[in-house]
Amino acid sequence: MKLTTSLRGRLFAGLAVFVVGTALVAGYLAYRWAFDEAIELQDAILLQVGSLAANNRLEGRLPSEGNIDGEAELLIQDLQPRGATGDSVSMRRDLPGDLSDGLQTIAWNGEQWRILVRTRSDGSRVAVGQPTANRDEVAQDSALRTIVPLGVLIPCLMVVIAIVVDRSLRPLSSLARDIDAKQSDHLEKLPVEGIPAEILPFVASINRLLERIGAMFDRERRFVADAAHELRTPITALIVQADNLERVALSEDGRDRLQSLKTGTRRTAHLLEQLLTLARYDSEAATDPSSSEFDRIVKEVVADLLPIARKKSIDLGFIRAEAVSVHAESVALGVLARNLIDNALRHAPAGGRVDVSLFAENDHVVFQVDDTGPGIPEADLDRIFEPFFRGSRARGDGTGLGLSIVRRIVERCRGAIRLENKPLSEGAGLRVRVTIPSSKPR
Template sequence: MIRSLRGRLFIGLTAIIILTGAIGVMFVYQWAFGEAMELQDSVLIQLASVAQSGSFSGGQPLQGVEQDTDVWLIELGKTPRGPADDRQLFGLKDGLQIATRKGQPIRVLLQTRSDGSRFAVAQPTAVRDETARDMAFRTLLPIAALIPCLMLVTALVIAHSLRPMVRLAGDLDARRADDLTPLPLLGTPSELHPFINSINGLLARIRSLMDQQRRFVADAAHELRTPITALSLQAENLDSVDIPEAARDRLAALRQGMQRTKHLLEQLLALARQEAPLAEAGEMPLLALDGATKEVVADLLPHAFDRGIDLGFQLVEPVAVRAEPVMLTTMVRNLLDNALRVTPRSGNIDVGVYREGEMAVLQIEDTGPGIASSDLERIFEPFFRGSCPQGEGSGLGLSIVNRVVERLGGTIGLENIGGTDRSGLRVTVRLPLAVDPSKEVSRGM
């Protein structure tokens, strides 16, 4: 069963063209064959009119006529005489007749002169049929050549007619996941308007649902952050209170749990912010990616030092991108937080910021266990922490990073580092380079 609309149209129209062409060829062949026969009869009549005044002794070819036509003039005389075939011809009436001579059928035209003598102009029917078929086939050649031309034109017309639909599908495929702007009706065929209106209605409903979900997440995280902060302050106030050691251990566990909850709420708020509508990339400020990365590394150095992790730069080049400051900071911090969480004590985290063609590259390598190959396809899903979760993360960090990178028109790749003496994960973020960093770098970082 053919599921392609283009295939159905082409096969249907091709079948119509072939069927119509076959019927037309049959009628044209019959018509051309009959016309060729009539033309040959008229030739016999003209030759007979020329021979009215001449006389011939016995049957012989007519001089001046092509040999391939095999036309004969037969003098029959005033009375039946000669061979039996000539006597049989003499007994026929004047006019065009079908007879037999020398064992083969002929088309013969008999005429009587004014003096009473008779003659015949004859031609074998086999020669006539061959000539008529040849003329009919020559008549059919243009029609036969027209059929494949019509099929080619049909294919081109179908492809051109369906091009707006293909272009529409390509535009939808090329869109970002958060681009829910309506499809334009201008410049599209009117037959597609109901389809486009239906898609636009669906996009509007999806946008409304996403807005509701984003507001719910943001409102819930904001409302929960206040009581969690208050509980954290109360827990800190208990440090100065003389309580039993067992209660102090429980208090430490409580404070740790509240800290994780507070981190989760902050990640939810960050995710809600990244889901909010964003200005076009050309309208965003120009920022130094290397400067933003240096600031985040400086903030996390004390934490890395406490864990005995060597956090530093392997390569730093001035590169500029267009982005909101909070977006770059969130992206770099989440990547480094993940690396710090999985890197064991005495491990290394190497950061690189450099230019690669027309892209600004941020690369972070750690010496942690890496990510299971089966988890790489799902690692950017919200709340997915992998089959072997490490640390106390919420599973939102990489999802937020991926969202930021998509909105900035970049790409992110994860690659496990394997070797005999080490393991780890390499994260490579590529963002469109804004300008030559040696000429213009934002000083607002």
């Protein structure tokens, strides 16, 4: 049998077994104690009634009156002298005359009886008796009433245990949710408020690990930024020299090779610019910039990219374009808009559409880009923001850094970004929706 690996389950199961086991033992002991006490009480009643019958010549069955159960009836009978016989009274219904004095259990008329025999001062003898079945039934009822509260208490105690265990481990569940909600490159320390003292060393170890990983990431970012910065100068020089070679008389094959060289150097230059941009937004501390006119920035980006759209026969335009402002750097907003629209143009087919929407919604600004491209496979959606990940349907000469940069900018603006494939009713394509708090809340 596979044991549960849940700490909550183990605690509850262990406490449940202990409580139920203890309750069963306690219930059995309480039942036996109550049963024996009830029997002793009934024997004491027989002794008292026997003394009364011996002193007052009582005989027959004591009547059951009021709310007295028939089970509590007692038989009082004078015994025949030992060895005596008589026809006036049926021996089948009389108690044996040779019973010894005191309490005893006998078989009479097909039943077990508890009998008390007393001898009077004149030598006559009297017996007081009660069927043991009635006595046992009364004792069992009394014993069961004793353990009923325990039986009711156990389920209530199990519920209390479950609640206590759940509340005690709730900080761990909250900590797990916080860890799951973290982005892969966000390494803030885990909060220690409300964490049980037994778990604090574990949380402290995780925080120290996060510090080491963060330091490693910082070294990696600095290396990438330094390398990109150092490579900008030679790459720029290559681009200049390649442009100069266009003025030189070259063969057709030489011009083809020169064109390939220029394409490669420009792509490398674009990659370096993206790397520097990513490094800047990773390393710079978040600030509270002034308000920027987001609509003006997006319109400028669309105007800059219109020639590229016309060249690819793509219909690029606005669906909605409201005047909105956000607290963000205008340069960062320009990078955000350019990367998203350029990404849509890269994946939209010839004759397709790229629709841009910018509008206010409650206290936020929504920037949305829809294209008619193939969309993103569902398996790639979880990784699409990873640096250098271009997906299984990569097109063009992209670097795989554009969406990573966009996410950094959106997070610095305290916003959110969501990528989703458009529903079939709206046709194929990808929808990117960016939500940023507005600088002019309603």
